[in-house]
Amino acid sequence: KAGVTQTPRYLIKTRGQQVTLSCSPISGHRSVSWYQQTPGQGLQFLFEYFSETQRNKGNFPGRFSGRQFSNSRSEMNVSTLELGDSALYLCASAPEEALNTEAFFGQGTRLTVV
Amino acid sequence: LAKTTQPISMDSYEGQEVNITCSHNNIATNDYITWYQQFPSQGPRFIIQGYKTKVTNEVASLFIPADRKSSTLSLPRVSLSDTAVYYCLVGPYNQGGKLIFGQGTELSVKP
Numbered sequence: 001k002a003g004v005t006q007t008p009r010y011l012i013k014t015r016g017q018q019v020t021l022s023c024s025p026i027s028g029h030r031s032v033s034w035y036q037q038t039p040g041q042g043l044q045f046l047f048e049y050f051s052e053t054q055r056n057k058g059n060f061p062g063r064f065s066g067r068q069f070s071n072s073r074s075e076m077n078v079s080t081l082e083l084g085d086s087a088l089y090l091c092a093s094a095p096e097e098a099l100n101t102e103a104f105f106g107q108g109t110r111l112t113v114v
Numbered sequence: 115l116a117k118t119t120q121p122i123s124m125d126s127y128e129g130q131e132v133n134i135t136c137s138h139n140n141i142a143t144n145d146y147i148t149w150y151q152q153f154p155s156q157g158p159r160f161i162i163q164g165y166k167t168k169v170t171n172e173v174a175s176l177f178i179p180a181d182r183k184s185s186t187l188s189l190p191r192v193s194l195s196d197t198a199v200y201y202c203l204v205g206p207y208n209q210g211g212k213l214i215f216g217q218g219t220e221l222s223v224k225p
Contacts, residue, residue: 031211033212042215042216042218043158043215043218044215045212045215048211050211055212056211056212092213102148102163103213104160105156105157105159106157108156108157
């Protein structure tokens with residue numbers, strides 16, 4: 001079974017631009033979550049989507065948004081990029097029942113804002 | 115969600131057993147304890163989960179005392195490839211969609 005796939009792996013953007021990151025979950029998984037990891041703040045939860053609906057949301061500004069498609073693939077968008085948005089963005093998928101706290105993470109997208 | 119406290123870093127040598135303790139004094143009755151491992155520039159990987167007493171799998175053991183206010187992740191006979199950051203998470207069951215990570219413990223295994 002293929003793992004969680006995130007594209008692109010690396011991205012360089014200019015301050016003020018917007019960016020879209022993509023995540024394909026493990027086949028059959030309907031929960032997709034996004035996380036931001038920086039050296040200063042660590043791993044922080046952004047939001048979770050389940051069956052095309054945002055089910056949980058972390059404490060991030062409205063510039064961070066996401067969506068999930070009917071095939072469970074998810075995209076995350078960051079508008080008006082700031083230097084502080086430079087981070088590793090991780091996507092994780094979990095089974096529908098989420099019978100435990102096991103989530104499966106992708107390799108991440110390394111975003112650099114210059 | 116219960117707050118967790120772990121050592122920021124630990125050093126060990128190959129072949130030794132490593133025990134990483136996590137404090138979670140405010141753990142709730144329906145909270146489970148989960149550990150994740152993360153290598154540089156990779157996503158975290160689930161290691162083990164438990165509710166009470168002891169849980170063992172092919173990778174690690176998890177010891178949880180009766181009061182559940184702490185837990186210990188035990189890695190037997192570590193190798194260089196076990197060098198990683200280890201996170202202790204505490205939260206309700208069925209929480210795979212929203213994980214709250216603490217600072218983690220950076221384990222360095224030396225030859």
